Amino acid sequence: MKREADEQGLIGALSTGDISPDQPAWHIASPQPLPAPYELKPMPSGTAGLEGEVIEVSIGPHHPSTHGVFRMDVVLDGERVLRLKPVFGYLHRNHEKLGEQGTYLSAMPFTDRLDYFCSLTNNWAYALAVEKLAGLNVPERAQYLRVITAELTRVLNHACMIGFLLQELGAMGTPLMYAFREREKILDLFEALTGSRMMCNYLRFGGCRCDLPPGWAEQCTRVVEGLPRFFDEFERLLATNEIIMARTQGIGVLPADLAISAGVSGPGLRASGVNYDVRKVDGYGIYPRFEFGVPLGEHGDVYDRYMMRMLEMRESVKILQQALRDLPTGPVIDPKAKLRNFRPPAGEAYGRLEAPKGELGFYLISDGGPSPYRYRIRPPSFINLTVLEDMCIGHTLMDAVAILGSVDIVMGEVDR
Amino acid sequence: MDSPEQIKARVEAALPGVQLELRLNPAVPAESSLVVAPAHAVAVARFLRDDPALRLDYCSNVTGVDWLDATVKEKVKTRRLVAGEEQEVEETIERKRPGYLEVVYHLYSVALRHGPVVLRQRTRNRFEAVQVASLTPVWRSCEFQEREVFDLFGVVFHGHPDLRRILMWDQFQDFPMRKDYVEPDDYEYEPTPHDEILDKARRHYPTGGTA
Amino acid sequence: MDEGLRSELSKQGVFTTTLQELYNWGRSNSVWPLNFGLACCAIEMIAASMARFDISRFGSEVFRPSPRQADLMIVAGTVTKKMAPLVVRLYNQMPAPKYVIAMGACAISGGPFKQGYNVLKGIDRYLPVDVHIPGCPPRPEALLHALITLQEKMRGEPLAGPAPARHADPAAPGEYPVPAYGPYDLTPAKNEELWRPAPLPRGE
Incomplete structure (x- = not known):
């Protein structure tokens, strides 16, 4: 409602003609006024002395429910949210500037630290963009290894996300402990393969850094076989839990058209019923070879966003089973790919993929030199937060915490 | 599309x-x-x-x-007299492009x-x-x-x-x-093999002594 | 008390202690950390508190969201210049005795992001750090090791005498100045009394 009014006001101002050159170069807009429907109404009679007043609360950047160093400036009427402005930048680590200062390859370890739950999909997104820019091919075995590691990452991320969401709903510890138990199993696989638990730095342009160690595929198959049991256990514990349903159903509804316009991606977009999965749409890597479904939500509320993660983990297991079954032999890196003195031709490329949190993209401009002229990350967590205010307005503060948890953000990626 | x-x-x-x-x-x-x-x-x-x-x-x-101010090199084809006859010649001209x-x-x-x-x-x-x-x-x-x-x-x-x-x-x-953009000068010496970082540290400590 | 006499007594079933030892033993076995994560290392900090690594074996599972209830600040992750004043303020809000663990390369020196314009090049520019843990990120075992190191330090802290522990010394500052946001950098860029840059070796 508020947005449409804004839009018309702006269009009216803009369509009249050119931008006048005497606009001040430094122009900071004043904060928006409170949305009209939520102005304070006089209290009913007989409650004299109990009139509420609007209070402004700054939640974060150090707050246990804000996933690290995220801050929300919230205007409250009692417990009801009137306005919610996210404040970013407390983890702004200048990733893009550092990426432009080093070589193409030296940006790869930095991508690990973007979304530090999902270093392998970050690696892949960056490798995808560079391969598109330089026209590199990826050998068959490396493609399978990329799919296997990416889907393991997705399971890991979704399990932890559900754990954190439940923690914010008040289930202190227990679901998170279940999730971290599975995370440790997957991290052991990553550590055996890449040498590091979290910061894997595994992919290279045109392939992967190294081949599987002996016994890895068997161990991975065992872990994947054990996952459905964990999902069943997790779902039995949570999916029909009365408190969870009461706290999440109908909360933070995101309509599909707003979700598309606001660039929401990943499970958050599909929970609103939009069938858009970059794995299916772009068919990058070898995803068209696998049979898997794209779960879709109906209501677009917190519960649907939670269920999307649950269902996607099951689909990931299907992909993992197929990939482990068909894993071919062969080289894991294109022999023509150059690691040292790598200079892609001048031009630009935008590569994107379906990271666990949404569409992760890398935009690179090359001037033919050894380092990118422009290195830009399209962070899904950051853009998914655009509609946080729209989802929270009118709900209580404790629901705002649950809604934030259901968006699934990681500050390393939000602020970069 | x-x-x-x-x-x-x-x-x-x-x-x-x-x-x-x-x-x-x-x-x-x-x-x-x-x-x-x-x-x-x-x-x-x-x-x-x-x-x-x-x-x-x-x-x-x-x-x-x-995009900073840059000189752009362009190849242009022009006709001019070469050795008595008119030929099409490709020549490079430099043009200043404002940033x-x-x-x-x-x-x-x-x-x-x-x-x-x-x-x-x-x-x-x-x-x-x-x-x-x-x-x-x-x-x-x-x-x-x-x-x-x-x-x-x-x-x-x-x-x-x-x-x-x-x-x-x-x-x-x-x-x-x-x-x-010029970053705030808060570099410090660190044992590193990267020449550019050592250079920055030297610029920061021009006398070479302690800070 | 003489160590030999004490050992003899303990063989006879008589255990002796001092108030200082008893006090340090008690608080070193119940270090309550601040529930405070900045970046990647915070995930490993959470992993350390989960079933596999189980930080509660060392009495530190009670992560407190409020600085008023915490003894230990684990600076887990990159401290940016935008965040640094808030970290110092949180430290100031903690009651003494209080300790700081700098977890990971970023908290120690800026780590991989050291060249960034918004990255603080080490939290020891503003806060006194008791234990540094290298690694990017350090494994949960490394955090446990840092905790044990800190416990050893706490057990050896004298409560009186010529060089008492920081919290027992009335002359030692309990709070540190909070830097302000400046037009280009934090002002001041470092706490001069607390931190001096390493000397640049000559003749290399």
Whole structure:
């Protein structure tokens, strides 16, 4: 409602003609006024002395429910949210500037630290963009290894996300402990393969850094076989839990058209019923070879966003089973790919993929030199937060915490 | 999906008076971009979003790019007298190109599942004429991303509902992603094999002693 | 008391202690950390508190969201210049005795992001750090090791005498100045009394 009014006001101002050159170069807009429907109404009679007043609360950047160093400036009427402005930048680590200062390859370890739950999909997104820019091919075995590691990452991320969401709903510890138990199993696989638990730095342009160690595929198959049991256990514990349903159903509804316009991606977009999965749409890597479904939500509320993660983990297991079954032999890196003195031709490329949190993209401009002229990350967590205010307005503060948890953000990626 | 050339022709046919410039991309030709003047940007964006054959309803990525003043070398064919007869000669001329800031939009269609179409806006220079039109009224996803471009590059988006710094603190006075940004001098010696970092440390301690 | 006499007594079933030892033993076995994560390392900090690594074996599972209830600040992750004043303020809000663990390369020196314009090059520019843990990120075992190191330090802290522990010394500052946001950098860029840059070796 508020947005449409804004839009018309702006269009009216803009369509009249050119931008006048005497606009001040430094122009900071004043904060928006409170949305009209939520102005304070006089209290009913007989409650004299109990009139509420609007209070402004700054939640974060150090707050246990804000996933690290995220801050929300919230205007409250009692417990009801009137306005919610996210404040970013407390983890702004200048990733893009550092990426432009080093070589193409030296940006790869930095991508690990973007979304530090999902270093392998970050690696892949960056490798995808560079391969598109330089026209590199990826050998068959490396493609399978990329799919296997990416889907393991997705399971890991979704399990932890559900754990954190439940923690914010008040289930202190227990679901998170279940999730971290599975995370440790997957991290052991990553550590055996890449040498590091979290910061894997595994992919290279045109392939992967190294081949599987002996016994890895068997161990991975065992872990994947054990996952459905964990999902069943997790779902039995949570999916029909009365408190969870009461706290999440109908909360933070995101309509599909707003979700598309606001660039929401990943499970958050599909929970609103939009069938858009970059794995299916772009068919990058070898995803068209696998049979898997794209779960879709109906209501677009917190519960649907939670269920999307649950269902996607099951689909990931299907992909993992197929990939482990068909894993071919062969080289894991294109022999023509150059690691040292790598200079892609001048031009630009935008590569994107379906990271666990949404569409992760890398935009690179090359001037033919050894380092990118422009290195830009399209962070899904950051853009998914655009509609946080729209989802929270009118709900209580404790629901705002649950809604934030259901968006699934990681500050390393939000602020970069 | 239509090629960038076809989209350019469609836009120019549908919106009289609008001129788009095609910026070729040699690496990925399908991602050649359309440069639109800020005065027409909202109308063009609206057309791209609403045209039934394009329906670019999803603005995925908004990026700022800083182009410094540069000398561009161009190869031009001219006719001139060589050894008594007129020949076509290719010669390189150097041209000074003033710097500008650029905002790049990557557009996709969720409805028709195609993309990307790359749209660009340019400012007139890098100092005082840094206004472009905000596309937040067309695609809501530009809201935070344009704020980020404003914060890090200093592009002013005309018509943005809430243009404030987003990543740096409000009192900050520079645009750190610009190519000529100078960082605060807080380097310190560290045992490192990287020459450039050692150079920075030497500049910081000119006498070579303790700080 | 003489160590030999004490050992003899303990063989006879008589255990002796001092108030200082008893006090340090008690608090070193119940270090309550601040529930405070900055970046990647915070995930490993959470992992350390989960079933596999189980930080509660060392009495530190009670992560407190409020600085008023915490003894230990684990600076887990990159401290940016935008965040640094808030970290110092949180430290100032903690009651003494209080300790700081700098977890990971970023908290120690800026780590991989050291060249960034918004990255603080080590939290020891503003706060006194008791234990540094290298690694990017350090494994949960490394955090446990840092905790044990800190416990050893706490057990050896004298409560009186010529060089008492920080919290027992009335002359030692309990709070540190909070830097302000400046137009280009934090002002001041470092706490001069607390931190001096390493000397640049000559003749290399």
